[in-house]
Amino acid sequence: MTMARRILFRASAVVLGIVVGVGSALLMIRNGAMIGRVDNGQWFGSSAVGSTEADPYTRALVARIGLLGLNRNETIYFTTMKDSAGRPYDGRCTYRISGGALPARWWAVTLYAPDNFLAQNGDNHPSIDATSIQTAPDGSWSARIAPTQDGAEDWISSRNADAFSLSVRLYNPSEKAASDMRNVRLPVIERVSCEGEKA
Numbered sequence: 001m002t003m004a005r006r007i008l009f010r011a012s013a014v015v016l017g018i019v020v021g022v023g024s025a026l027l028m029i030r031n032g033a034m035i036g037r038v039d040n041g042q043w044f045g046s047s048a049v050g051s052t053e054a055d056p057y058t059r060a061l062v063a064r065i066g067l068l069g070l071n072r073n074e075t076i077y078f079t080t081m082k083d084s085a086g087r088p089y090d091g092r093c094t095y096r097i098s099g100g101a102l103p104a105r106w107w108a109v110t111l112y113a114p115d116n117f118l119a120q121n122g123d124n125h126p127s128i129d130a131t132s133i134q135t136a137p138d139g140s141w142s143a144r145i146a147p148t149q150d151g152a153e154d155w156i157s158s159r160n161a162d163a164f165s166l167s168v169r170l171y172n173p174s175e176k177a178a179s180d181m182r183n184v185r186l187p188v189i190e191r192v193s194c195e196g197e198k199a
Contacts (some may be wrong), residue, residue: 012086014108038181040188043078043168045181076173076181081165083191091119091147091161093194098142099187102179104170106130109187111145111156119164123157125149145189 038045052123058189082088083095108129113119118126134140134153143154145166158164168186170177177184 014022039184040078040184040186041081042082042084043186044080045076045078057059074172076178077168078168078170078181078184078186079165081163082187083189085191089158089164089166089189090194091158091163091164093158094144094146094192095158095189096142096146096192097156097166097187097189098140100185101139101142102130102168102170102186103174104130105172107168107170109143109156109166109168111158111161112167114163114165115162116165119140119157119159119161121157121159122159123159125155125157128156129153 015052031070071119080089106129108127110127111119132154133141133143141154143156144150144152145156145158147157147159149157156166166189170184
């Protein structure tokens, strides 16, 4: 093999490596793939987010969606994009989210618009949390997710949210929750009604 062919071969290998590397990274990030994904009912999380073992793809995904991944001892994260019937969330619909005590010092459930930021609606009701939710004597609670409050005591506004997602953060989670994300008892979200839907 001549010197020119060797140089061309090596240059081609370098270019191919760059194309495959960048292409695979973009594919993983755009599709929201996370190494270490953990499914838990309607919710999913990643055992890698906030971990020193997080792979480069997960770190890039976290950076792209704007999530500040705290250390796993401080916070674990779950996200849901579909209701209990498997339908994508719709900002025009009304949902009921219900749950009980969560295994953490403090927790919050927050609604995000498709751009991964809070919905721009001026309602000042993007979330519920452990200190604001009204609980029953047994520790259970429920809240309304809808474009309007309609007298609900606990409410997350979905006005202008379109195809939204919900994230739950468990701050200072119990050791068991951090080590066994698959079996944490998370809230359930059910669709109650939807604008234009026949009764």
